[in-house]
Amino acid sequence: xxxxxxxxxxxxxxxxxxxxxxxxxxxxxxxxxxxxxxxxxxxxxxxxxxxxxxxxxxxxxxxxxxxxxxxxxxxxxxxxxxxxxxxxxxxxxxxxxxxxxxxxxxxxxxxxxxxxxxxxxxxxxxxxxxxxxxxxxxxxxxxxxxxxx
Amino acid sequence: xxxxxxxxxxxxxxxxxxxxxxxxxxxxxxxxxxxxxxxxxxxxxxxxxxxxxxxxxxxxxxxxxxxxxxxxxxxxxxxxxxxxxxxxxxxxxxxxxxxxxxxxxxxxxxxxxxxxxxxxxxxxxxxxxxxxxxxxxxxxxxxxxxxxxxxxxxxxxxxxxxxxxxxxxxxxxxxxxxxxxxxxxxxxxxxxxxxxxxxxxxxxxxxxxxxxxxxxxxxxxxxxxxxxxxxxxxxxxxxxxxxxxxxx
Numbered sequence: 409x410x411x412x413x414x415x416x417x418x419x420x421x422x423x424x425x426x427x428x429x430x431x432x433x434x435x436x437x438x439x440x441x442x443x444x445x446x447x448x449x450x451x452x453x454x455x456x457x458x459x460x461x462x463x464x465x466x467x468x469x470x471x472x473x474x475x476x477x478x479x480x481x482x483x484x485x486x487x488x489x490x491x492x493x494x495x496x497x498x499x500x501x502x503x504x505x506x507x508x509x510x511x512x513x514x515x516x517x518x519x520x521x522x523x524x525x526x527x528x529x530x531x532x533x534x535x536x537x538x539x540x541x542x543x544x545x546x547x548x549x550x551x552x553x554x555x556x557x
Numbered sequence: 558x559x560x561x562x563x564x565x566x567x568x569x570x571x572x573x574x575x576x577x578x579x580x581x582x583x584x585x586x587x588x589x590x591x592x593x594x595x596x597x598x599x600x601x602x603x604x605x606x607x608x609x610x611x612x613x614x615x616x617x618x619x620x621x622x623x624x625x626x627x628x629x630x631x632x633x634x635x636x637x638x639x640x641x642x643x644x645x646x647x648x649x650x651x652x653x654x655x656x657x658x659x660x661x662x663x664x665x666x667x668x669x670x671x672x673x674x675x676x677x678x679x680x681x682x683x684x685x686x687x688x689x690x691x692x693x694x695x696x697x698x699x700x701x702x703x704x705x706x707x708x709x710x711x712x713x714x715x716x717x718x719x720x721x722x723x724x725x726x727x728x729x730x731x732x733x734x735x736x737x738x739x740x741x742x743x744x745x746x747x748x749x750x751x752x753x754x755x756x757x758x759x760x761x762x763x764x765x766x767x768x769x770x771x772x773x774x775x776x777x778x779x780x781x782x783x784x785x786x787x788x789x790x791x792x793x794x795x796x797x798x799x800x801x802x803x804x805x
Contacts, residue, residue: 445662449655456651460644467640470804474619474635477721485805492800496793503654504789505782513578517588524599531603535610543613 455502459495466491485532493525587783591790594752598794601748602801605741609805614730616738617719618803626688639803642685643795646753649678650792657785660778665767668781672764675788679757686750690743700743703735742802749798752791759784 439445466488473479501507506514541551570577578585609615619635628634652674659667693699696716703709706728714731715723717738763784772778 439662445658448658452651452654452658456647459647463640463643463647466800466804467636470636471619474617477719488800488804492796495796499650499789499793499796503650504786505657509580510578513580513585513588516578517592520592521595524596527599528603528606531607532610535607539611539613 451502455498458498462491462495489528581779583783584779584786587786591786594790595794598745598748598797601741601745602797605745605801606805608737608741612730612734612737614718614722614726614734616717616735617722620719621693621717621738622689622803624692626685636803638685638689639799642682642689643799645678645685646682646792646795649675649682650789652678653785653788657778657782660772660781663773663778665770665773668767668772668778669764672760672767672781676757676760676764679753679760679788683750683753683757686746686753690746693739693742698739698742700740701736702739703732706732745798745802749791749794752794756784756788756791759787 469484469487473484500517506517576582576585580588622639623633623635623637624630625632625634625638652671656668656671656675659671697703697713703714709728709732711723711726711728711731714726714735717735718726718731763780766772766780767778772780
């Protein structure tokens, strides 16, 4: 027992069965062989199948794009990152049970991550822009002309 | 319910003595830690992406990652090994969910079984990653490799590049891109690998606790859930690393 805890009551707050707060999927059940349990396992397997399918789609397009070499880099970026975000959403929502938490908390997690998407697009766009700027003399002249106006 | 009652109810929710999100302290803190770790990995991956989009030339992942353990060095199996690694990690995530599920139903035997599978999956993934590192190192890749244009020849870089790109490449471009690529690769996969390793260690610890009956005595298996969150996060990061390094 930790020296910090003065009484068992406080100990209960830290290690007690706070999961009794939950309802639905996260609450305590008793029979693992029950239909409810089987339904939950079925849902887990269904999501696993989706994850596998999406991964296969990604790898297939990745291999094809490499062999044909004719698909635009921007399209590929959106395609792969888009599918990856879908996979991430499935894992977070079902496997990590975020979909079963209170809406306030879901927002506390999801909103910073959504801002992150903006972050990603901004940096990749900047990277391309710097490259174009470095490589094109015509572009530099363009910029100079605009500045002189 | 009147406005006044709802407002009082809200204040009561945030007054202390209970969790406003109906979450235990440990679980909430794990989520917030995962958010911070997500931003760290994100920063690493975004800097990789920026550097890459900023480069004239870049190694082609289909050419860098085409080996498979057990096959000859010349076997051309692009992306197959890493797809296997991804599959292993996703499966270990599924077994972890099943362990958490068993925990909700107080099924000690089920928890032990699924935790064991998760640990095996984690060790398998780490072994695969080790093989990949050793293989790439054997080809000369490492932190700070291929860094000097005066001592590196274009021939050494040839098998990392798409032939169409390689034809027009200068040695300065090649050396810059190859060094950056491998620096980022080893750093990011290494950082991720450390997370997998710590995840496996945590899994072993809670497995031992489960076998000893600690959670049975405590009355709930919430610790399995919390470590499960960490494990899923590790899987999630891999999904993004896989996309950025191997697909894009």
